[in-house]
Amino acid sequence: xxxxxxxxxxxxxxxxxxxTLQCAQDMNHEYMSWYRQDPGMGLRLIxxxxxxxxxxxxxxxxxYNVSRSTTEDFPLRLLSAAPSQxxxxxxxxxxxxxxxxxxxxxxxxxxxx
Amino acid sequence: xxxxxxxxPEMSVQEAETVTLSCTYDTSESDYYLFWYKQxxxxxxxxxxxQEAYKQQNATENRFSVNFQKAAxxxxxxxxxxxxxxxxxxxxxxxxxxxxxxxxxxxxxxxINP
Numbered sequence: 559x560x561x562x563x564x565x566x567x568x569x570x571x572x573x574x575x576x577x578t579l580q581c582a583q584d585m586n587h588e589y590m591s592w593y594r595q596d597p598g599m600g601l602r603l604i605x606x607x608x609x610x611x612x613x614x615x616x617x618x619x620x621x622y623n624v625s626r627s628t629t630e631d632f633p634l635r636l637l638s639a640a641p642s643q644x645x646x647x648x649x650x651x652x653x654x655x656x657x658x659x660x661x662x663x664x665x666x667x668x669x670x671x
Numbered sequence: 672x673x674x675x676x677x678x679x680p681e682m683s684v685q686e687a688e689t690v691t692l693s694c695t696y697d698t699s700e701s702d703y704y705l706f707w708y709k710q711x712x713x714x715x716x717x718x719x720x721x722q723e724a725y726k727q728q729n730a731t732e733n734r735f736s737v738n739f740q741k742a743a744x745x746x747x748x749x750x751x752x753x754x755x756x757x758x759x760x761x762x763x764x765x766x767x768x769x770x771x772x773x774x775x776x777x778x779x780x781x782x783i784n785p
Contacts, residue, residue, distance in 0.1 A: 603773075667714075
């Protein structure tokens with residue numbers, strides 16, 4: 559049982575480049591989310607999905623796109639990387655009821671230079 | 672808007688002693704869940720303990736327990752018999768029952784002194 563798998567673990571981008579962070583879960587969870595973690599600010603929600611074909615914006619969506627074509631996969635796209643997007647990114651999944659909390663991937667440390 | 676506040680950016684404790692991390696939250700909802708997550712240097716987010724708001728009994732998981740005060744909107748984490756492996760960032764989080772969003776506090780960095 560792999561849980562939530564995130565790739566890559568580390569990435570360095572140049573300003574203006576684009577890339578996709580991959581996220582897959584094998585627990586048949588309806589809900590999936592992307593968070594970014596910055597020092598002193600906890601985790602902030604970027605985008606989320608409540609099921610295949612349904613996505614919505616979180617607190618800090620600017621500069622990011624998502625799609626959810628299957629229950630398992632929820633990729634995050636950086637359209638034109640900026641230094642302000644330097645952060646640690648987490649993908650997470652959960653059942654609809656939420657009583658078990660979210661299961662998190664291992665995170666991606668992204669640096670934009 | 673729901674908010675979660677952790678007023679202690681850093682805490683330290685001697686090994687084998689007990690430490691309490693504070694968390695308060697703001698909500699107008701009656702049905703929700705509260706969580707404590709641990710983030711060690713490995714960066715992995717690990718669920719430590721959870722509490723359903725409708726339960727009056729405080730949750731416990733081995734050396735970890737909570738003091739849930741619903742009227743005061745307080746949810747503190749007590750770690751007994753602290754171990755070196757408990758050193759980590761600890762995040763308090765809140766989620767409305769059936770809703771998608773998990774709201775995090777800013778975190779408390781816990782150091783264990785040998």
